[in-house]
Amino acid sequence: QKEVEQNSGPLSVPEGAIASLNCTYSDRGSQSFFWYRQYSGKSPELIMFIYSNGDKEDGRFTAQLNKASQYVSLLIRDSQPSDSATYLCAVKRSSASKIIFGSGTRLSIRP
Amino acid sequence: SAVISQKPSRDICQRGTSLTIQCQVDSQVTMMFWYRQQPGQSLTLIATANQGSEATYESGFVIDKFPISRPNLTFSTLTVSNMSPEDSSIYLCSAGRQGATQETQYFGPGTRLLVL
Numbered sequence: 001q002k003e004v005e006q007n008s009g010p011l012s013v014p015e016g017a018i019a020s021l022n023c024t025y026s027d028r029g030s031q032s033f034f035w036y037r038q039y040s041g042k043s044p045e046l047i048m049f050i051y052s053n054g055d056k057e058d059g060r061f062t063a064q065l066n067k068a069s070q071y072v073s074l075l076i077r078d079s080q081p082s083d084s085a086t087y088l089c090a091v092k093r094s095s096a097s098k099i100i101f102g103s104g105t106r107l108s109i110r111p
Numbered sequence: 112s113a114v115i116s117q118k119p120s121r122d123i124c125q126r127g128t129s130l131t132i133q134c135q136v137d138s139q140v141t142m143m144f145w146y147r148q149q150p151g152q153s154l155t156l157i158a159t160a161n162q163g164s165e166a167t168y169e170s171g172f173v174i175d176k177f178p179i180s181r182p183n184l185t186f187s188t189l190t191v192s193n194m195s196p197e198d199s200s201i202y203l204c205s206a207g208r209q210g211a212t213q214e215t216q217y218f219g220p221g222t223r224l225l226v227l
Contacts, residue, residue: 034215034216042220042221043203043218043219043220043221044203044218045218046215046216046217049215088153098144098156098159099216101153101154102153103152103153104153
């Protein structure tokens, strides 16, 4: 079992709709959770991080964390073509310094 | 957020040679890391760069092949030694701060390496 699992996609969403990206993790000791966006040919860009159960909103982005289910998700409202990218989920144990990345979900927003 | 720069941005090298990649952060950070990313793949952590001491390598990566230095809090180098075509990849420097309420990690623009 991979430590961080994501559906590789591609996930195709019409412009203006809500894109929902999901991630599960295997280590119950994980404390910090991150979402990175990576455009083709570019390096990953941190867009959200969350530590507590529940929702965290930042503009059009909402991160949701459910530690009991070991599940973290990213919602993108009013999806735009510029949101088309690969989204990487990452988790970290509080006692360790390294972040574990998932393989990423490729998101395509169709006009 | 920390601003991270890398040099060179890209290079084409002959097999058997070595290349040193530099990473500079614009502010003091507690952690620095080196990753590799093959085309279409996710990130693979090579090692954690420790200030003033030997780097901590992940399984499958060794110091003789990927020597790393971190002489201060804002600068690190990664050398890819005795290169082969299998070393062709994007190498990414990452840095971050760890605090009680904020724990973030950022990436540099990457170094695209092609080994012939």
